[in-house]
Amino acid sequence: MSARWLDDEQWDGGGQRLRRKRHKPQGRRRLADLTAQPSADQGDDIIRRLVHLGHLTEVVAELKSGKEATAYVARGPSGTLLLKIYRDLQARSFKDDSVYREGQVILDRRAAKAMQQRTRRGLDMLQSGWVLAEYAHLWTLWHAGLNVPEPLAGPFPVDYAETVPAVLMRLIGTEDHVAPRLSDVRLSPAQAQSAWAQALSGMADLLRLGYVHGDYSTYNLLWWEDTVTIIDFPQLATRQNPNFQALLRRDAESLATSFLKHGLQISGDQTLRDVQRRALGPAPTPRVTLP
Numbered sequence: 001m002s003a004r005w006l007d008d009e010q011w012d013g014g015g016q017r018l019r020r021k022r023h024k025p026q027g028r029r030r031l032a033d034l035t036a037q038p039s040a041d042q043g044d045d046i047i048r049r050l051v052h053l054g055h056l057t058e059v060v061a062e063l064k065s066g067k068e069a070t071a072y073v074a075r076g077p078s079g080t081l082l083l084k085i086y087r088d089l090q091a092r093s094f095k096d097d098s099v100y101r102e103g104q105v106i107l108d109r110r111a112a113k114a115m116q117q118r119t120r121r122g123l124d125m126l127q128s129g130w131v132l133a134e135y136a137h138l139w140t141l142w143h144a145g146l147n148v149p150e151p152l153a154g155p156f157p158v159d160y161a162e163t164v165p166a167v168l169m170r171l172i173g174t175e176d177h178v179a180p181r182l183s184d185v186r187l188s189p190a191q192a193q194s195a196w197a198q199a200l201s202g203m204a205d206l207l208r209l210g211y212v213h214g215d216y217s218t219y220n221l222l223w224w225e226d227t228v229t230i231i232d233f234p235q236l237a238t239r240q241n242p243n244f245q246a247l248l249r250r251d252a253e254s255l256a257t258s259f260l261k262h263g264l265q266i267s268g269d270q271t272l273r274d275v276q277r278r279a280l281g282p283a284p285t286p287r288v289t290l291p
């Protein structure tokens with residue numbers, strides 16, 4: 001379902017710039033197309049459902065197709081949004097998530113077994129688990145005042161459960177110039193220092209709340225107007241997880257390694273110490289959302 005949406009868009013992976021030909025926007029999939037075309041494609045089904053639920057009016061372009069999910073730029077009632085659609089677990093191999101899920105308690109024994117045996121139903125449950133986890137974490141972190149994208153369904157699970165297997169959040173950047181990842185930009189030395197400090201603070205903010213990201217590096221940090229935004233939360237782990245300390249250490253190391261290209265040479269140990277020290281400092285101001 002990807003190429004059709006990209007007819008008039010060109011994706012330049014390096015700069016994350018969506019260049020649009022001046023005149024004809026006919027390559028876009030209009031609402032009418034999305035709702036009229038019957039298709040077995042899982043992506044089309046979910047998009048039609050999101051339109052029907054009033055979350056979405058138009059999908060503008062495919063942004064990135066990863067192993068577990070595809071990210072789209074879309075429009076909705078509250079502006080430009082990032083639509084992340086998780087893949088059908090049966091169609092693609094899903095990364096082994098057991099490290100992150102250890103310590104989680106699944107009360108329903110039959111559900112636990114289905115997931116363990118990776119039956120069709122078990123895979124569906126695992127997939128919704130990832131989507132629901134990503135929303136739950138986004139809401140918690142957003143409310144706590146961290147620099148994360150604002151979730152655009154919820155805040156109650158009964159609302160965001162309707163969008164499975166998609167996660168809707170506010171797009172960082174603009175429709176025409178989506179925020180690049182820190183891994184894709186060139187930074188001046190001063191910007192690199194600032195990005196590093198923000199990345200450390202972000203990891204410390206998570207730690208203060210009892211979380212470890214689980215995949216923390218410049219690949220999951222966006223850079224927009226000199227501000228770092230953390231993304232990609234399904235694998236976030238809590239202190240209940242017996243691998244918490246190991247994940248923390250690993251995140252510190254991958255963060256440090258991913259900053260080498262920005263000219264910063266800091267060891268994983270030093271990074272971890274800095275994060276732990278910052279975690280003792282003041283928390284960000286919580287966001288108050290009015291109903």
Ligand SMILES: Nc1ncnc2c1ncn2[C@@H]1O[C@H](COP(=O)(O)OP(=O)(O)O)[C@@H](O)[C@H]1O
Nearest residue numbers: 064066068069071082149169170171172231232
């Ligand atoms: N809120 C957002 N605003 C702009 N771009 C985003 C946003 N969320 C994700 N992206 C882009 O989509 C890509 C995939 O999202 P991510 O959550 O990292 O999923 P995954 O790495 O599992 O494919 C990111 O690398 C980033 O380029």
Ligand SMILES: [Mg+2]
Nearest residue numbers: 219220231232
């Ligand atoms: Mg990612």
